[in-house]
Amino acid sequence: MLVLSRKKGESILFGPDISLEVLSIDGDCVRIGIEAPKEVRIFRKELLEQTININKQATNAPQISFGSSD
């Protein structure tokens, strides 16, 4: 893992067209601004972890039946 120290207002580039700027620091909370091309999906990592958990949980569904009118 690459580890860098950055101060407020400083940025990091990922390749030619993705940049990440430290906007503010408040205790253990860092606000980050990201600029990236539209085709790059950016989301919090925990959303992927939750999606994995939900997908796995979904397979445990009980037998269900809402009945049928016909």
Place this chain on the structure above:
Amino acid sequence: MHIDTARFGTFELKDSKVIEFPFGLPGFEGLSKFIIIQLKETKPIYWLQSTENKYVSLPVVIPFEILDDYYVQIRDNELAELKVESQNDLIIMNVVVIPEDTTQMTANLASPIVINAKCGVGRQIIVDAAELPIRYPIYEAVMKFLKGGEAHAGALEEER
């Protein structure tokens, strides 16, 4: 092809009904082939069933059938990856978690499964947006759909 499932038994299905997930499905590494099973008695809940692991079967809903205001933006590059030429070929589904108390069922609106029904290719994408909860209660919407009869039905022609 012969399909073997833990939940629905075994049956024959045309190869052309298989949906390929080139990027897999998060949580199920190594599984890339699924089919959509529609059962009258669980409508409007469908089942995304792996053809490679008979135990992997996920209940899903088509949000446009049960929710009034679901909106998700699929990007051009994502549509291109799925070889989507017409919006009409798109099926969007949300994975449903159904606990023993079914009134507590929720749909993952943040991670829609996007399928090109024409080419049989799909992908689950993750959208980080405040208006798309990852556990959105849908029991009432499902009941409302059932009371509404067949008004919204017919999104998928395959019935078993």
